[in-house]
Amino acid sequence: MIRIDTLSHILLYCAAIIGYLPLAPYLHRLPAIALPAAILAAVIAGSKGLFLKERPALLLATGLFLYYALQFNRHNIAIPAANLLASLQIIRLVGEKSARNILQSITLALFCLAASTLFDLSPRFVIYLLLLLLIFTVSLVLLTFQSAAPGFRPDRRELRSIIAIALLQPLTALPLIFVLFFILPRTQLPLWSGISMVGGDRPGISDSVQPGDKSSVSTSGATLLRVEMPKIGVEDLYWRAMVLNTPEGGRWVRREPPGSASVSAPPGRAVRQSIYLEANRNRYLPALDLPQSISGTRSEPSADRLYTPSRSTSGRLSYTALSRTAAVLVEKSINRKFYTTLPANLPDGLKRISAQAATAGTDRERLQLVEDAFRKLGLAYSATDLPTGDRALEKFLFVTRKGHCELFATAFVAALRGAGVPARLVGGYFGGDYNELAGYYAIAEERAHLWTEVWLAGEGWLRVDPSRFARNFGEARQQRKSTLLHRLQLTADTLSYYWNRVVITYDLESQFEVARAAGERLRGLRQGRPNYGQLVKAGAAILLLTAGLLFWRRTRQSPEERLLTGLARVLRSSYGIDLSPTTGLHKTIENIDNPALHEFVAIYTGAVYRDRALTAAEVARLKSLLQELRIRK
Amino acid sequence: MNSNHGAEFRRIIAELTASHLPGKGKPLRLALLALLSGGHILIEDIPGLGKTTLALALAKALGLSFGRVQCTSDLLPSDITGLTIFDRHDNSFRFVKGPAFNNILLVDEINRAMPKTQSALLEAMEEHRITADGVTYDLPEPFLVIATQNPAEQVGTYPLPESQMDRFLIRTGMGYPDAEIEKKIIRYGSIHDDIRQIGTLVEQSTITAAIKNVTTAVYLSEKLADYIYRIVSATRNERDIITGISTRGAINIAQAAKANAFMEGRDHVLPEDIKEVVVAVGAHRLLLRSGTDAIDKESLLNGLLSTIPIPLS
Known part of the structure; x- marks a missing residue:
């Protein structure tokens, strides 16, 4: 008849193989080959009673652990973990097969299986899992026998009853497993890939603008940005997040700007902001226009004052920015050609505006003329029914005469450039809902906005928001919902704000x-x-x-204080007595007939009024007395 | 420490109050506290409430010698301390010891003695010895003075000044006995004669050991020393009090608290010990602002106590 330990060894090898199979494709080459080899070695050497001694095994495990621990980083968690598990399994397999080690090994197989779900979650997983659970419970029973009598050889009937008992346990647990499976929320995605995929579809400002590519502006109320700062005027709430300076086909894109610029320091007030930014597509850190410096996260400013974080990030960010609302970006001389390149397919009406403006002598006068021309057009601001297609600008300017910020800004920049005035598009957000409760602006994604900057010699880049030329800009952009629902949303947003703060700090x-x-x-x-x-x-x-x-040890409550608090609680709940600060403990309880209470106070005061700390035994006794008092009530 | 000592003293109180001194538990206990902490007690009350009986019974129960001085305005210091006389038989001077050479000395109506005599007595209380004609005689140990005075009577008295009151560890009243007990006393008459029958309840060696134990073996924690300090400094900062409890007073509170803890069979002082003795030990040392006569020193001190938090942990 078969020996019981041979039986448990066979089960162990089965478990190791089941743990290995789903994980194998994701392992490094060495563990991927070594694990089956270790199983084989264990089968052959194990029958001769050979195995790796405990100490070298431990040494090897430590080395491997260090090796893989060093490979850990935030982009690479799953692979080192899987390899580490496989390596530990190898060491266990070639090691001594005591009952404890076998159990550890089966557990490791279970972990290997679990690790495989980080990469792939296939229906096979359930089968593997059920098999492993069966092996686990059967092994538990067998190992109990093995540790009691290693050489025990059960006959056929005994073996059958052992296995029947062992199988009965998981079978009775099976219904429970299914209940848990349906009650507990199930993950539908492979865990690790699911996390990485979060970055796939993020809101935010796009890298390019193409007028006429959509018929309406998306309105997503999701908050993208929370900025802790004092409340300032609405007309100053421009959040700079993107500069587009080059037309490319029908689109506007960003090229690294030539030259360097400095922020003028006019009497405009400096505003310090603490910014909490949700994960988004934008590569730059938004800040109140015009940002002077950004700290809290490492970033590089560009010539047109966009801050690029020095490490790419997929998560939330927090940083502080210092901005001057009235400041101007000063650039002594610019590459005129770069900033006057015209987009293709400009409508004739727009060209006429440019040509008319070009007759003026200075850039300032030209700007004035273009502005006047735009005002005369009688445009309206609208987020729906936008003109689309190649001739979108023409439809916007001369036919429907309504459009959104992208149309306004691109048309305006094109007109200026046509007149020879350097100009560029600036993207970001406009406005924000101030949360008086927590003192921050919540800026929703739908507040995305596009305006322009115009370069005037001797002055620098002036901000001009062409959307303001719309007859109804005020109503369209500012008078937003101030309903009760909106206020409730703002209050609810406070919660996510604090959550963010905590999450970002940790x-x-x-x-x-x-x-x-x-x-x-x-x-x-x-x-x-x-x-x-x-x-x-x-x-x-x-x-x-x-x-x-x-x-911390000094400032935290001493055990004496904790026990005293416990006593006070018991006295209040059981006897309605409040511990008075001017009455001694013995006096307080002198009329209460409860030996446990008296013993407690005697032990407690015996230590406290002898200037010694309670011994561990005393603390234990006091705690048990407190417990007793609590129960007795 | 042998905590049985404390039990023996508790037994004395129990037996005496049960048989001969019903309703006198409190002054009896305070007298024992004074004895154990090496101090003296002043009982301030009208005559006829059993002050003498108390002193006598205590002396009997403790098995100590007992002396008594009835103060009058013509009492001389030597009437207390003793005097040197010429012995014709031996043809030499001989010192005849006065009543002070007893373990327990009852000084009745101390405020009737003239200041000179008072100060001689107070000196003996303080020094535990007497110097007569250049020779110093040690008083027997233990030495407890139980002085009484009648606060109601003012004519022909020399009230003890506050500075002298400080010499007494404890001041207390006698108080009328409970109605039931008093009725019983009325019915069965004075027990003055029975007192002679009281047997010794405790060995003298036990008493000396106990006195030693109180000072050496009872632990007063730092927290409680701080508590005592806060009490005495509160009396010094109180508006109605000119002079609060002195440092000697604070020491006495600590001693009495230790004695109280010892009587309870403990080897450490609890806040309750301090609260129990502080009025008896401290009240008579307070010098109140004039115009506040109506305020009772005891209740003033009790009021202060209820504002001072006890160190609980």
């Missing part, structure tokens, strides 16, 4: 970033000579941590 990504950077430094440390500055920094950090810990 950002999992940045944790991974720190861990990865530490890993890199560790590798650098091993190759080169140790960096003493960093060692000193690390030492200081440890000291600081220790000091913080000590401080």
